[in-house]
Amino acid sequence: MLQLLDFTGQNIIATKADDLLGLKDYEKIHPFIHNIINTGNKVRWYFEMDDDSNSGSTGFWEDGVIEINYGSMKFTHSDDIEVIAIVGDKKWEKCMKxxxxxxxxxxxxxxxxxxxxxxxxxxxxxEK
Structure with a gap:
């Protein structure tokens, strides 16, 4: 699940992933993307991964692969994202990039x- 963090605002979308992710998670932030681009700004995305979740699940990773079906997702706003800060355990860096x-x-x-x-x-x- 993707949670919005308290410093989401202006042109920043701040999220924390603490469980399996999928299309509904992208849909959750989609209105925020529209609000930002409608002001003429680009999106700055803070994406934190908490794989020490207490949710009782296996975390958001299954065999090292995030549960996103790229085939059904349309990243219509990929050009509207200016910067992305990914925060997480070093072991996920290559996969997340x-x-x-x-x-x-x-x-x-x-x-x-x-x-x-x-x-x-x-x-x-x-800062760029």
Missing amino acids: SIMKPFKNAKVVYFEMAEKEKAKAWIINN
């Missing part, structure tokens, strides 16, 4: 969980 490939025009920076505050500052302060 691959998953974010549809957002080819966005600058993607990976931060380890210990660098969470640095990632937030990077997104909030519009």
